[in-house]
Amino acid sequence: MRDSVDRHVEVWARELDWMDPVKEAIFARLAILARHASQARRATLDSDGLRNWQYKVLLTLRRLGPPYTGSPSLLADHLGLTRGALSARLAPLEEAGLIVRTHEDADRRRVRVRLTDAGHAAFEQQVAAEEADELALLAALTPAERVTLADLLRKMVLAAEVSAAGQVEKAEEAGGAGQAGEAVPVPRGSGSDGS
16 A cells, blocks of 8 residues: 655655665655644644643643642743743633642742643643544554554654754854753653644
């Protein structure tokens, strides 16, 4: 059975005789699957009235674990935002009842952001919808094939992480302002597409 990538590879194999057709097929298919996952996430978010950046704030709070509370500076760091940008994003979430901001009794200047019950429900609804979509895609594979695919992708991710760490080290040695960090997978409720 042929897919659109087979046709794509045939065209480019004729045009670029140096191109590795297996490599091209792998990365073209990964790109299609990533695009599918991103579009499915956005469609689910749109149907629920959430935007991707709102979902990422809920996800970050949920990821912190009980009591699902964090300081604005911690959230800003996790999301790669300035404090001002985060504050602008928190206001609509608070108005929607998905988070609350409270002040610590000992120091009124210290603010804590907490996921509400409605925020938990919105997050879980999104994750459940993504889970259903992803399981539908994986239905094409046997359980053993799924394990094999997960193992092969792990090897590729490890290679990418080692490469990225090496680039950061080179930038730091050259006096760059690179910052080492591990890519943080977003639970499938994840995707790391743009805000």
